[in-house]
Amino acid sequence: MFRLLRYMKKYWYIAILAPIFMIIEVGMDMFLTKYMQLMVDDGISIGSMDNIIHYGLIMIGILVLGVAGGMLSNIFTNISCYKFGNDLRKAVFTKIMDLSIHQADKFKTGSLVTRVTNDITQIQNMIAMCLRGLIRSASFFVLGIIFTLSISKNFGGVLLVVLPLEIVLMIIFMAILFPVFKKIQDKLDKVNTVVLENVQGSRVVKAFSKEQYEYNRFVGVNYDYTEKVLFVSKITAFLSPLLNLIVYGGQIIIYYMGGTVIVDAFKNGITPTLMVGQITQAITYITMICMSLLMLGMTFTMIARAYASASRINEVLDEKLELIDGNLDIALIEDKDKGTISFEHVSFGYPGAKEDILKDLNFKVKKGETIAVVGSTGCGKSTLVNLMVRLFDTKSGTVYINGHDVKEYKKEDLHKIVAICLQKAELFAGTIEDNIAFGKPDATLDEIKWAARVAQAEEFILGKDEGYQEVVTEKGTSLSGGQKQRMSIARAILRKPEILIFDDSTSALDLVTEAKLYQAMKADLSYVTKIIVAQRIATAKNADRILVLDKGVIESFGTHDELMENSLVYKDIYLSQLKREEE
Numbered sequence: 021m022f023r024l025l026r027y028m029k030k031y032w033y034i035a036i037l038a039p040i041f042m043i044i045e046v047g048m049d050m051f052l053t054k055y056m057q058l059m060v061d062d063g064i065s066i067g068s069m070d071n072i073i074h075y076g077l078i079m080i081g082i083l084v085l086g087v088a089g090g091m092l093s094n095i096f097t098n099i100s101c102y103k104f105g106n107d108l109r110k111a112v113f114t115k116i117m118d119l120s121i122h123q124a125d126k127f128k129t130g131s132l133v134t135r136v137t138n139d140i141t142q143i144q145n146m147i148a149m150c151l152r153g154l155i156r157s158a159s160f161f162v163l164g165i166i167f168t169l170s171i172s173k174n175f176g177g178v179l180l181v182v183l184p185l186e187i188v189l190m191i192i193f194m195a196i197l198f199p200v201f202k203k204i205q206d207k208l209d210k211v212n213t214v215v216l217e218n219v220q221g222s223r224v225v226k227a228f229s230k231e232q233y234e235y236n237r238f239v240g241v242n243y244d245y246t247e248k249v250l251f252v253s254k255i256t257a258f259l260s261p262l263l264n265l266i267v268y269g270g271q272i273i274i275y276y277m278g279g280t281v282i283v284d285a286f287k288n289g290i291t292p293t294l295m296v297g298q299i300t301q302a303i304t305y306i307t308m309i310c311m312s313l314l315m316l317g318m319t320f321t322m323i324a325r326a327y328a329s330a331s332r333i334n335e336v337l338d339e340k341l342e343l344i345d346g347n348l349d350i351a352l353i354e355d356k357d358k359g360t361i362s363f364e365h366v367s368f369g370y371p372g373a374k375e376d377i378l379k380d381l382n383f384k385v386k387k388g389e390t391i392a393v394v395g396s397t398g399c400g401k402s403t404l405v406n407l408m409v410r411l412f413d414t415k416s417g418t419v420y421i422n423g424h425d426v427k428e429y430k431k432e433d434l435h436k437i438v439a440i441c442l443q444k445a446e447l448f449a450g451t452i453e454d455n456i457a458f459g460k461p462d463a464t465l466d467e468i469k470w471a472a473r474v475a476q477a478e479e480f481i482l483g484k485d486e487g488y489q490e491v492v493t494e495k496g497t498s499l500s501g502g503q504k505q506r507m508s509i510a511r512a513i514l515r516k517p518e519i520l521i522f523d524d525s526t527s528a529l530d531l532v533t534e535a536k537l538y539q540a541m542k543a544d545l546s547y548v549t550k551i552i553v554a555q556r557i558a559t560a561k562n563a564d565r566i567l568v569l570d571k572g573v574i575e576s577f578g579t580h581d582e583l584m585e586n587s588l589v590y591k592d593i594y595l596s597q598l599k600r601e602e603e
């Protein structure tokens with residue numbers, strides 16, 4: 021956990037002011053109690069109005085200083101803690117963005133959300149508690165003991181009984197509670213995971229009428245989480261009254277001891293060594309000491325909870341990045357290599373899978389060529405193109421883009437050269453213009469319109485009430501599947517990459533629109549190398565060459581006519597689709 025405190029380093033000068041002002045507040049509280057005693061014993065008891073006014077004015081001054089100290093302490097605590105939380109959240113988020121897809125899958129989305137939000141809040145609260153509460157409680161505790169003993173050494177005996185009892189009680193409670201904190205965070209992960217899955221997949225849930233099933237799943241994980249949290253609150257609910265019992269016990273003993281001294285003095289006609297005000301003062305201190313011990317206990321509970329959260333955050337921060345950027349200067353890429361792709365002995369398998377999905381692939385693509393990738397579903401087409409944008413690294417062999425191993429590139433540079441349009445069109449909350457300009461925020465409206473025109477999106481965009489300014493939701497519910505695909509195509513085109521990849525990105529377009537799209541791309545993007553993953557032979561047929569994947573290997577690679585002659589797999593797919601169309 022201490023490692024995470026490095027994010028506090030920048031704000032140490034603000035953080036240090038919080039306990040300083042807190043000590044002022046505590047000091048003033050102590051003095052206030054002292055002046056209350058003087059007010060009783062040296063003012064009210066002897067009927068001196070002058071002393072009452074004198075002590076009253078001092079008490080007002082002390083109060084003002086105490087309140088100011090408390091307020092400033094709160095302000096500095098909050099500033100430093102929120103800034104710490106902000107920086108830590110940024111660091112964890114950045115790390116999450118750098119994780120490979122396998123690594124993100126390993127943590128699960130719901131758990132990553134809990135870590136960035138709730139876990140960081142736990143640490144933030146713990147630091148606030150330490151800056152304010154720990155210093156406050158520790159000061160009250162130490163000063164309380166000193167002030168109590170300064171009234172009468174005999175009260176030390178009361179502390180010797182009360183404090184060990186309280187400490188033992190708290191140790192028992194902590195031992196019960198500490199192991200539960202990690203479990204609470206894990207249960208919260210599960211709640212977040214189910215919520216996220218349902219928000220992301222709400223259409224599927226509705227389409228399959230699985231609302232009740234999903235509701236039951238949510239109720240299950242929510243119940244588990246609530247059970248754990250309730251367990252902690254039930255235990256804590258016992259702690260407070262039990263501690264109060266000990267405090268009241270201590271107060272009764274003090275009343276008894278103090279009362280005995282005063283009564284004995286009256287009986288013997290001598291001046292008592294203790295005054296009424298001092299007994300009240302001792303009672304206040306004993307309560308203060310016990311309460312501060314309770315607060316210390318609470319602080320340790322928060323430290324334990326934050327410790328569990330910190331280890332979950334460190335798991336993310338310590339995750340060794342799989343995809344480390346290279347340092348290639350893309351300005352040095354030779355013109356003859358631009359727009360080329362080459363796979364040399366490339367094999368790839370997903371972690372944990374028994375067999376490789378891609379086995380020893382070798383092929384080259386020239387600048388400006390249009391290559392279609394076909395094959396049965398699940399044969400590895402998306403995996404193949406994902407290797408070109410380095411969403412994963414190969415298990416063996418090398419993928420060359422523009423003549424350089426993809427590992428040599430900085431991710432940002434590689435994605436300037438290669439743009440991919442993923443199978444599932446993802447939109448973000450914002451206008452149509454924002455969504456198209458996502459990959460090139462400085463694009464002019466003319467460029468955006470050009471990209472939309474090539475992507476065959478202009479017509480439907482202009483049909484919207486607000487045109488390019490029409491607001492779409494994150495899930496793009498106001499757009500059809502084909503419209504979303506065309507926006508996502510426009511987004512990739514706008515970047516004017518050297519290599520453009522469509523991963524089954526036109527599956528929702530009718531054949532006429534698809535043909536128009538490829539025609540427009542041929543006219544406006546002839547210099548761009550295009551890789552088109554396609555299910556439909558009608559899409560693949562017009563490509564310069566077609567790569568047929570089968571059982572992880574390249575079954576054949578050639579033009580439509582060549583493949584119709586030489587490739588059994590291609591011919592099979594072609595004939596089955598033709599038959600389906602005829603039927």
Ligand SMILES: Nc1ncnc2c1ncn2[C@@H]1O[C@H](COP(=O)(O)OP(=O)(O)OP(=O)(O)O)[C@@H](O)[C@H]1O
Nearest residue numbers: 370371377395396397398399400401402403404524
């Ligand atoms: N993240 C992953 N982890 C483990 N296995 C995966 C992962 N992604 C895909 N696979 C598996 O790898 C294989 C190839 O998947 P891929 O998506 O590349 O196939 P595809 O040919 O594009 O399929 P489709 O035509 O249906 O889109 C499939 O068997 C799939 O189950």
